[in-house]
Amino acid sequence: MxxxxxxxxxxxxxxxxxxxxxxxxxxxxxxxxxxxxxxxxxxxxxxxxxxxxxxxxxxxxxxxxxxxxxxxxxxxxxxxxxVEPDRTVRDESTLRALLVSTLDRGDALSVLAREERVLTAELEPLRAYLRELARTERPTDPQAMGLELRARMLEAMLGWIADARRRVQAT
Amino acid sequence: MxxxxxxxxxxxxxxxxxxxxxxxxxxxxxxxxxxxxxxxxxxxxxxxxxxxxxxxxxxxxxxxxxxxxxxxxxxxxxxxxxVEPDRTVRDESTLRALLVSTLDRGDALSVLAREERVLTAELEPLRAYLRELARTERPTDPQAMGLELRARMLEAMLGWIADARRRVQAT
DNA sequence: GAGTACATGTAAATTGTTACATGATTTA
DNA sequence: TAAATCATGTAACAATTTACATGTACTC
Missing domain, CATH: 1.10.10.10 (Winged helix-like DNA-binding domain superfamily/Winged helix DNA-binding domain)
Incomplete structure (x- = not known):
């Protein structure tokens, strides 16, 4: 609910x-x-x-x-x-990133590169907007907090992707 | 699908x-x-x-x-x-964290503290297990990669929570 | 022999998606 | 007046949850 x-x-x-x-x-x-x-x-x-x-x-x-x-x-x-939180997760982006390990080297690298591109394209304007908000809004503004959280998630994902690319390349 | x-x-x-x-x-x-x-x-x-x-x-x-x-x-x-990824997200933990901003100070701090406790309790054994895996498994093992991703997400969330607690406390 | 873990499902209800339907007001 | 945007919905379908149903093999 x-x-x-x-x-x-x-x-x-x-x-x-x-x-x-x-x-x-x-x-x-x-x-x-x-x-x-x-x-x-x-x-x-x-x-x-x-x-x-x-x-x-x-x-x-x-x-x-x-x-x-x-x-x-x-x-x-x-x-x-x-109410006890429902902690179930369903995240197709993350699922795909994980399943990249079933692909051969070439496919894996191209899928990881595409994912990196898409996530970066979302993160960059978000970071710029947050820098702008930081000057005007109150620090607990829900929208700013939500976007900050999203930005951190994207950064975590991008860090993992960079690591995954390195690991695949080393195969 | x-x-x-x-x-x-x-x-x-x-x-x-x-x-x-x-x-x-x-x-x-x-x-x-x-x-x-x-x-x-x-x-x-x-x-x-x-x-x-x-x-x-x-x-x-x-x-x-x-x-x-x-x-x-x-x-x-x-x-x-x-297939073009479906990038829709639905994450109740994140939603709750965001909505904490609608609560008064006391409630907000106690909900954030509870969340921090639960996520830390998930992260710590995960990190320990990953350190163990790193010695035995191949670096692209899907299970290890999936758990590594989960660990990074938890860390991002915990970083955000620590920040949110600081901001609420400063109110 | 009783309890636990194995093992596979079905039915009903809720939630989410896709496609469509309908009409009002503003703007070029 | 044509197009864009505003504004609310419904119907059919797909995915998920909850609860139940059924029986088997091992282990104490």
């Missing part, structure tokens, strides 16, 4: 429509949790039914604005503090 | 039953991909139907042994080299 709580947290700062929420979710949860646009509407409906969110306004173009209720705030805290 | 290929790769080294496979999968794919025991049987059936694996023997206690076919080897290579 992580999506439910990720949506709840994204809605926390103030009233938003499903459409706005989806865009903000992509930004804040980048590298942490992924959801399709249409999943937002379903989660908002379920959160509303459970009393954790409520519709506060209807705008033009059928726009519906929601906000978190006090019960929603409690639920988010309860989930973070009292 | 990552599970399909993760299972295929785990079956690659030699004939195994679903039961053996599930245990090996837990070991090799630890920190990369998680699957329930009963998912193995389903995937083995689908791999067999697709011609990527075949049943080679029936043993005691209804034990069925499978092995990868040449078509299965080709399919694994094709997936790694030619």
């Amino acid at each position: 992580s999506l439910r709580h990720a949506v709840l947290a994204t809605l926390l700062p103030g009233p938003q429509s499903g459409y706005d929420l989806a865009k903000k979710f992509d930004q804040v949860m980048r590298g942490v949790w992924y959801a399709r646009r249409n999943q937002m509407y379903g989660e908002l409906a379920k959160l509303t039914e459970a009393g954790f969110a409520e519709e506060v306004a209807e705008g033009p173009r059928g726009r519906r604005t929601y906000q978190v209720t006090p019960a929603g705030r409690d639920e988010l805290r309860r989930w973070l503090v009292d | 990552s599970l399909r290929h993760a299972v295929l790769a785990t079956l690659l080294p030699g004939p195994q039953s679903g039961y053996d496979l599930a245990k090996k999968f837990d070991q090799v794919m630890r920190g990369v991909w998680y699957a329930r025991r009963n998912q193995m049987y389903g995937e083995l059936a689908k791999l067999t139907e697709a011609g990527f694996a075949e049943e080679v023997a029936e043993g005691p206690r209804g034990r069925r042994t499978y092995q990868v076919t040449p078509a299965g080897r080709d399919e694994l290579r094709r997936w790694l080299v030619d």
Whole structure:
């Protein structure tokens, strides 16, 4: 039920429509949790039914604005503090990196090189953006913290890839 | 369809039953991909139907042994080299770490401390085991590579947590 | 002979993906 | 007025989880 709580947290700062929420979710949860646009509407409906969110306004173009209720705030805290985390991991990038060991030298090196290229292309603008944020935002800003975490994960992955390339080359 | 290929790769080294496979999968794919025991049987059936694996023997206690076919080897290579990776991430541990920013100071510090404890408890024996492996195994052994990657991810996460604790404390 | 570990599954519910449907408002 | 963007959804399918069902062989 992580999506439910990720949506709840994204809605926390103030009233938003499903459409706005989806865009903000992509930004804040980048590298942490992924959801399709249409999943937002379903989660908002379920959160509303459970009393954790409520519709506060209807705008033009059928726009519906929601906000978190006090019960929603409690639920988010309860989930973070009292519910035992589900620590299962499923990461296709990491899986692929691992399975490179089943390939022959040439294929392995070219797949590792491609992966390195893609991850570097994600990391570099992220680092630049974080340097910029560091000057303006408060240090515990959730978006900045999320991006910092993503950057560290990418760096760990890139370090491993560099090491893997060296090992394969030495074969 | 990552599970399909993760299972295929785990079956690659030699004939195994679903039961053996599930245990090996837990070991090799630890920190990369998680699957329930009963998912193995389903995937083995689908791999067999697709011609990527075949049943080679029936043993005691209804034990069925499978092995990868040449078509299965080709399919694994094709997936790694030619199929565009699905880079979506869903990681509840990371999500929780991020959402800690919605908690008040006391709750935030206690959740971060708990997380640090759990991750350290996973990392330490892993590092010890890897030091041991380094003396005996070949450097491109897939299990060792997978565990090394997991260790680096845990270290990145722990570094981020230490930083987050400092930032929260400075509030 | 009782308990543990081996060994394979099925059914129902939930979650996530893909493709489609529908219409409103703004901008060029 | 045509195109882009806003805005919300539904239906069918695939993947995953949870709970259950069934029986076998070894070990104390």
